[in-house]
Amino acid sequence: MIIEGRVHKYGDNVDTDVIIPARYLNTTDPARLAAHCMEDIDASFVSSVKPGDIIVGGMNFGCGSSREHAPLAIKGSGVSFVLAKSFARIFFRNAINIGLAILECPEAVDGIRDGDTVEIDVDTGVITNKTTAERFTAQPFPPFLQKIIAAGGLMASIAAGKGARG
Amino acid sequence: MGMTITQKIIARHAGLASVKAGQFVECALDLVLGNDITAPIAIEEFEKCGAGRVFDPAKVALVPDHFTPNKDIAAATQCARMRRFARSHDIVNYFEVGQMGIEHALLPEMGLVVSGDAVIGADSHTCTYGALGAFSTGVGSTDMAAGMATGRCWFKVPAAFNFRLTGRPGPYVGGKDVILHIIGLIGVDGALYRSMEFSGEGVGALTMDDRFTIANMAIEAGAKNGIFPVDEQTLAYVREHSDRSPVTEAADSDAEYEKTFSIDLTQIPLTVAYPHLPSNTRPVAEARDVPIDQVVIGSCTNGRFSDLRAAADVLRGRRVAKGVRAIIIPATQRIYLKAMKEGLLETFVEAGCAVSTPTCGPCLGGHMGILAAGERAVATTNRNFVGRMGHVESEVYLAGPAVAAASAVAGRIASPDEL
Ligand code: SF4
Numbered sequence: 001m002i003i004e005g006r007v008h009k010y011g012d013n014v015d016t017d018v019i020i021p022a023r024y025l026n027t028t029d030p031a032r033l034a035a036h037c038m039e040d041i042d043a044s045f046v047s048s049v050k051p052g053d054i055i056v057g058g059m060n061f062g063c064g065s066s067r068e069h070a071p072l073a074i075k076g077s078g079v080s081f082v083l084a085k086s087f088a089r090i091f092f093r094n095a096i097n098i099g100l101a102i103l104e105c106p107e108a109v110d111g112i113r114d115g116d117t118v119e120i121d122v123d124t125g126v127i128t129n130k131t132t133a134e135r136f137t138a139q140p141f142p143p144f145l146q147k148i149i150a151a152g153g154l155m156a157s158i159a160a161g162k163g164a165r166g
Numbered sequence: 167m168g169m170t171i172t173q174k175i176i177a178r179h180a181g182l183a184s185v186k187a188g189q190f191v192e193c194a195l196d197l198v199l200g201n202d203i204t205a206p207i208a209i210e211e212f213e214k215c216g217a218g219r220v221f222d223p224a225k226v227a228l229v230p231d232h233f234t235p236n237k238d239i240a241a242a243t244q245c246a247r248m249r250r251f252a253r254s255h256d257i258v259n260y261f262e263v264g265q266m267g268i269e270h271a272l273l274p275e276m277g278l279v280v281s282g283d284a285v286i287g288a289d290s291h292t293c294t295y296g297a298l299g300a301f302s303t304g305v306g307s308t309d310m311a312a313g314m315a316t317g318r319c320w321f322k323v324p325a326a327f328n329f330r331l332t333g334r335p336g337p338y339v340g341g342k343d344v345i346l347h348i349i350g351l352i353g354v355d356g357a358l359y360r361s362m363e364f365s366g367e368g369v370g371a372l373t374m375d376d377r378f379t380i381a382n383m384a385i386e387a388g389a390k391n392g393i394f395p396v397d398e399q400t401l402a403y404v405r406e407h408s409d410r411s412p413v414t415e416a417a418d419s420d421a422e423y424e425k426t427f428s429i430d431l432t433q434i435p436l437t438v439a440y441p442h443l444p445s446n447t448r449p450v451a452e453a454r455d456v457p458i459d460q461v462v463i464g465s466c467t468n469g470r471f472s473d474l475r476a477a478a479d480v481l482r483g484r485r486v487a488k489g490v491r492a493i494i495i496p497a498t499q500r501i502y503l504k505a506m507k508e509g510l511l512e513t514f515v516e517a518g519c520a521v522s523t524p525t526c527g528p529c530l531g532g533h534m535g536i537l538a539a540g541e542r543a544v545a546t547t548n549r550n551f552v553g554r555m556g557h558v559e560s561e562v563y564l565a566g567p568a569v570a571a572a573s574a575v576a577g578r579i580a581s582p583d584e585l
Contacts, residue, residue, distance in 0.1 A: 013354055013443065017551040022530040026233060026240030028207045040553045060355035060388060064551060065530070066290040068207055068306040089359050089390055090290055094306035144190040144320070154308050158315060159215040 001122040003080045003101065004130070005054040008038075008045060009114040012058035016070040016091065019062065025069055030076030037073040051078035054120070056112050058084065062091025071095045081120055083127065083138075085109045096145055097154040103127070105138035168418025170326040171393050172361040175301040175415050179284040187325035187422070195225065196300075197278060198313035199287030201269055202230040206244045207307035208288055209251045212314055220255045221317035227259040227278060227287075228252050229269040232526045237533040267498025267524040270294035270382060270466035275498055277408025281396045282415055286310065286319050291466050291548065293384045296393035297377035299400055299414065303391045324390045326361040327352075328423035331368025333432035338582050340476065341376030342468055342546065342566035345383040346437040348429065350447030358388035360424065363417065368431045369394060374403045375472040382467045383548050386444040436581050438544070439564040442552045450569050453579040460543040461486075461574040462555075463567050464495030464522075465529045468546035471501045473567040478510040480571035480582045486518040487577030493535045495522045519574070531555045537562075544573040 018041035020033055027033065038045035055074060061084035062070060071094045074082065082095065085106040095102045101122055108127045112118055116131040125138040141149065151157035169177065169184060177185040179193035200208050205228055212220075220226050228248055233241035252260035259278060266272065270291050273279050281299035285292060290304035305319065313319050329348065349356070362384045364377075372380070377394050384392025394400070396414040404412045435449035463469070463477050474496060486492045494514050496502035502524060505511050514521050528535030529547040537543055537556030542563065545555065550562035563579060572582040 015549075015551045017531075017549070017554050021553055022532060025203050026238060026244060028210065028244075040558045060358060063354060063388060064290065064549060066204060066288055066292075066304040066306055068204065068288075068308060071306075072207075086355065086358060088355070088388060090304050090306060090385075093309060097306060097308035097312075142190065148320075154312050155211050155215040158217070158312055 002119060003122060004117065004119045005052040005080050006050065007054050007056050007112055007114060007116045007118055008049065009056045009112065010041060010058070013060045013063055014041065014057050015064035016062055016067050017064055019070040020067065020073040025067060028069070030072045033069050033073035034076030037077045046077065049077050049079065052080045053078065054118055055079050055082045056084070056109055057082065058109060059086050061087050063088035066090045068094045068098065071098055071100045075100045083108060083120070096148055099149065099153040103138040105136055108136035108138060111136060167422050168420035170361060170363055170421045170423070171299065171395065171415050171417045172301050172326060172363065172391060173323060175282060175284055176321060176323055185323045187323050189323045190320060191323060192318050192320050193284050195286055195313055195317050195319055196283040197225050197227060197285045198310060199227045199269060199273065199285065199289065199292060200310045201232055201289055202234060202241065202245050202248055203232045204288035204307045204310060205248045208310035208314065209247060211308050211311035215315065217315035220314045223256045224258045225317065226257050226314055227273060228257055229261050229266055229272060230263065231266055231268050231524070232530060233532050234525055235263050235523065265499060268466045268469060268526055271470055271497035271501070274298060274378070275407060275500055277410065280404050280408050280410045280412040281400055282413025286313050290385045291382050293389065293391045294378055294382040294466060296381035296384065296391050297374060298404065299394055299396035301391055301393065304385060324359055324361045325424050326363050327357055328426040329362060329364045330366040330426060330428045331364060331431055332366055332428065333368055333430045334371040335431045335434060338436055338568040339434055340566045341372060341379030343434050343437040344376070344431065345380040346439050346444065346447050346564060347434045349383065349387045349445045352387055354386060354443050354445045355388040357384065360389055362387065362389045362392040364394050368429070370397060371431060373472060374399055375470045378470065379467055383444065386548055436569050438569060438579055439550055441550050441561040441563065444548065444550060444564060450565065450579060450581045456542065456563065456579040458490060458544050458573055458578060459541040460535060460537060461490060461492040461570050462528050462535055462543060462545040462547060463570050464497060465526065465547040466497065467548040468567050469495055469497030469501070471504055473546065474501065474505050474510050476567040477571040478513040480568055481517040481575065482513050484517055484575045484585065486574045490574055490577050492519040492574040493522060493528065494519045495527060496524055498524055528555055544570050544579060546570050
């Protein structure tokens with residue numbers, strides 16, 4: 001799968017409270033969550049985000065609470081991919097479990113600026129910054145996680161009777 | 167190569183003789199937890215996949231604690247959803263308003279987690295039960311749904327850091343100061359993906375409540391879990407609260423730790439974390455000119471009985487400063503009742519504090535003490551992110567209960583010694 005989109009770039013330790021503030025957690029509807037996505041860190045995100053856009057973050061992206069509302073809000077806002085130097089572990093699980101594509105690649109994050117256009121080959125981990133023509137390669141997921149993603153997420157893999165065994 | 171405490175618990179629940187860091191395994195679970203915010207999504211996923219019944223109605227715990235007593239119609243709708251699910255699946259451990267408490271204080275108190283268990287919860291502070299020598303970690307709602315359906319969860323076996331504790335904490339210094347100090351040392355992603363394992367003779371100088379507070383905030387250093395060795399105090403706690411048998415796992419002598427930190431408890435000062443990261447710590451002694459508008463004493467971090475007692479010892483015979491709102495929230499009904507019987511609630515009310523029924527409330531900016539723009543709070547909670555307790559231009563300073571109470575009296579961040 002090849003993804004291409006415009007980048008919204010943020011720094012280190014983007015926490016789930018700024019991705020989707022707790023005051024909006026009284027709903028689980030991705031569209032309603034998306035209406036407040038990134039509100040406390042980037043008030044213009046909701047009006048500027050276009051389907052297919054890519055979020056790029058620094059270290060420890062998605063730290064804080066376990067709220068799955070955070071990747072749901074990001075996915076609901078049309079974002080196709082999140083690239084970061086590293087992910088907080090619960091966000092990492094949640095993204096995979098709900099089928100939001102993510103990868104970790106510190107070099108690529110350093111080589112991408114806000115507003116750049118980036119292409120990501122999810123299968124090979126090759127990341128191309130089309131604005132600067134620079135290329136980077138991220139470590140692709142281990143087979144265990146690829147199986148969950150290929151099934152369309154954790155619940156789909158369970159429903160298919162395959163379980164989530166590695 | 168030997169195994170850490172966490173690795174041993176994971177291996178046993180995966181049915182394997184041994185595991186090593188980085189390996190992917192699937193574990194059988196002793197308990198699956200969710201709350202009024204995370205369970206509704208899990209229930210939706212659970213029903214969508216056609217799972218039928220939960221794997222074991224005695225091993226699922228559902229606690230409405232975040233936006234309860236229901237703060238608005240949307241919250242009421244979410245709680246109703248969870249309540250219906252609990253009824254239709256005969257969930258044994260569903261706790262209605264009136265019996266409920268903040269989940270991570272409630273579950274150990276109800277004896278639902280014992281040493282050696284493997285527990286997931288759709289709440290990041292599920293790592294609290296590491297105080298009991300259990301492997302417990304926060305997951306998302308989809309993991310919770312899968313856990314309720316299958317009784318299992320996938321894990322990447324974590325590497326570990328060893329925190330060797332020596333000495334005894336000084337006066338007023340508690341678990342909160344210890345963990346804030348450690349997070350200040352290693353940073354909010356300092357233990358990312360790893361277990362924080364505590365060891366050494368200093369463990370014996372920490373009460374169970376101190377250990378709950380410390381394990382609770384392991385996630386604030388990015389850790390998968392924080393865990394304590396099981397000692398006499400742990401076993402006494404488990405005996406008092408549960409009729410289940412604990413399993414004591416100890417780290418092998420050749421267990422692999424990526425790093426070992428030596429922490430002398432004697433040297434740890436009363437500590438406060440400035441906005442907007444729990445790692446932004448300083449000694450309270452260096453924070454004396456920060457005026458405040460609100461104090462919150464409660465949460466899964468510091469809403470236990472000993473926390474209330476520490477606060478009451480400072481507030482007794484004193485008054486909350488003019489212009490400061492002090493809100494005290496016992497974490498469970500049992501703690502509330504004990505605080506009432508021992509006269510602590512009277513002390514609080516006489517000092518001019520508002521005392522609430524158990525709820526997460528202000529901790530996550532839900533209700534019961536939201537901050538306006540420009541306001542500052544000292545809170546015994548665990549996160550001081552931007553907007554965590556209300557307006558994005560408000561500020562949260564994290565501290566232990568004695569410092570929070572002293573700050574309420576002084577009207578600025580203060581140590582109890584200054585009063
Ligand atoms: S008290 Fe705060 S941190 Fe603890 S479970 Fe409730 S909202 Fe989460």
